[in-house]
Amino acid sequence: MLDKTRVPVIVGTGQVTDTSSPPESARSPLQLMVEAAQLAAADSGSGAALLRSLDSVTVIRLFSDTVPRFASPFGKLVNPPWSLAQRLDAQPTDLVYPPQGGDSPQVLLARACERIAQGESQAALIVGGEALRTELAARRAGLALQWGEDAPSQPNGLDGVKDMYTAEEEAHGMRSAIAMYGLIGQALRGAAGQSVDQYREASARLFAGFAAVAKANPLATRRAGYSAEAIATVTPDNPYVGFPFTKLMTASAFIDQSAAFIVVSEARADELGIPEDRRVHLHGSAAAHDEWFVSDRPRLDQSPAMRLSAQHALAQAGCTLDDLAFLDIYSCFPSAVQIACKELGISPDDPRELTVTGGLPYFGGPGNNYVTHAIAEMVRCVRSQPGSFGLVMANGGLVTKEAVGVYSTRRPTRPFVRERAALIQDQIDRIPSQPLNHAPQGEAVIETYAVLHGKNGPERGVMFGRLVATGERFLANTPDDAQTLARLESTEALGLRGQVSRVGEINVFVPTF
Known part of the structure; x- marks a missing residue:
């Protein structure tokens, strides 16, 4: 018999999308996170009692603390999880503000599950939120908003922030996601033997499927259901942001969105009377990173971290790709999806669809927090088909950090064990890096x-x-x-x-x- 105090289970999720509030009355990132957390607690059926029982709060790193050009003029939260806990009437002892990366929601969920499995926690909240749409509108309107807050302590930053670019990459104007994902996309095109037109059309067809999912999702920020032709065609409203990708092929960052999920022990869920049909388990998880700097990678059209993380997560869950009913592949650019499909062995036109949200260009790309939304949607999906499995693939950096989670309502038959990163990382680290000539002639x-x-x-x-x-x-x-x-x-x-x-x-x- 499994010890219920050490069996982690996701019991509630909440999401907020605001596309219309004027800047003078719109919510700050902190206010959006409060609302998402409250919705997650309500989704569990236990409401405020669940929030008061939290012993761990993790806030996914804000984009204003990630990318210098997105630094907010409206103040800084010194300790975001502390500020959030104050508003939720919670007194957690574990306050986490992790490094940047779109992989972090999946990684931090695995951490929360591990802490419950080891008896260190009974109730954890993971939440993130962005209000870049409102911030941009407020700047243009000349408003002076106050979004900052002091705190009595600093959060646990875990491993701290690590730069994603070399000095030489930066000197050559490559310090941007659009530069690196464009370079990766062209490498994929070359490996596939595609012409420029063939690659653009394939990328547009791929993302038309994402746009169709977003059209049906009331939480999506772009619900026009763009056709492949509209996505591929360069127009004043859809220019290249970086060849080979148009605006409609890239993550939409200027949005107001927040998402949260709460994971507790089965014992705590029983105490709070949370119904069985609310409960979803993380059956498998794994994470690793490729060669850290893009220019050091021997091949740009491959990601051993994607391939191995997915293999390990599926093996831990005891299922295969064919057993999955639902998929969500990180989609900041077409090349992120294309390399994932290549490494997982999934067709770009897989009938299961490659997203449950609509993806970062159409659902929305809230900084580091998209995958919190993906997990929230995946919880909803597997609840709708009890016993089914769904996979979320999270990507951080520049096809750098990969994390995979496998979800189901099925109760696990063995204790949760977080996959040791070294099992995968050691294999990747043995791959020789690519040396550079710094003064070629x-x-x-x-x-x-x-x-x-x-x-x-x-x-x-x-x-x-x-x-x-x-x-x-x-x-x-x-x-x-x-x-x-x-x-x-x-x-x-x-x-x-x-x-x-x-x-x-x-x-x-x-x-x-």
Whole structure:
């Protein structure tokens, strides 16, 4: 018999989406999180009593504390989980504010389950929220909102924040998700033998399926149900944000959304009278990271961390891909989904659909917190088909940190054990990294590339190249004249030859068209 005080179970979820409140009356991130937590408690059937019993509160890192250009002008929460607990009438001893990354909701759920299984916790809340839509509107209106709050202590930051980019990547203008996911996408295109047009059309077809799910989801922020043609076609309303991806192929960040879920021990659920039909278990979980910096990876079209994390999570759950009724694959860019499908062995047109929410471009991309929404939706899905299984794949960084969870209403038959990351990480760490030539000179070819856009069109070509003589990889920019950038977008540039040299602090590759 399993000890009920050590069997973790998700008992409540809550989500909030606000697309219309004017900035002077809209909610702050903290207010959105309070509402999501209250909805999660109500979803369990036990309400405020569940919130008062919390001994652990985790707040997913706010985007304002993650990306410098998103720093809020309206103040800072010194200890977000403490501020939230005060408003929920809770007195948790475990206050966590983890490092950045879209993988963090899944990772922190596994942590909460592990703490319950080890007798360290009985009730934990995981919540996140963003109000970037309101913040942008308030800035434009010249409002001075007050969203900050002091606190008597600092939260547990776990391992702390770690930079995702090298100095050389930054020097070459690659310090952005659009640059790196564009480079990964082009590498995937090359590996698949697709032309520029074929890849754009395939990416659009893929995301049209996500848009269709969002159309039916009342919590989604973009519910137009965009067609593949609309997603692929470049227009003033749908420009390239970075070639090869249009605006409708990228995460929609300027939204107001919050989500929460509560995990407790079975014993606590029994004490609070939480019905059996509210209870969902995390049957399998695993997490790992690929080579940390993109330019150090030997291949950009592969993710061993995705593949191995999924394999381990499914094995722990005792099921296979064919046993899954529901899927949610992290979808900040088409390349994130495409590489996941490749590593999991799932077709991009799998009839089960690849999202339960509508995905980051159409449901919404609330900073690091999208996967909290995905987990909340997955809980709803498996409740609707008792005994079914669903898989959530979370991605953090630049196809860097991967976390997978397998969910079901079925009661587990063995104690919860959090998969040791070292079991997977040791395999990945044995893969040799790719050395760079930092001052390349001579004939070279383009390995992968992207064209970054601003408000007025293409601005910069970024690329990984290979020296013809030695095969060494290097980072470079192309000339930024309009003709060169236009040619990179209109012709096949993978494998294109040219000359590379060091110019000041960067490498410049001049292609031979």
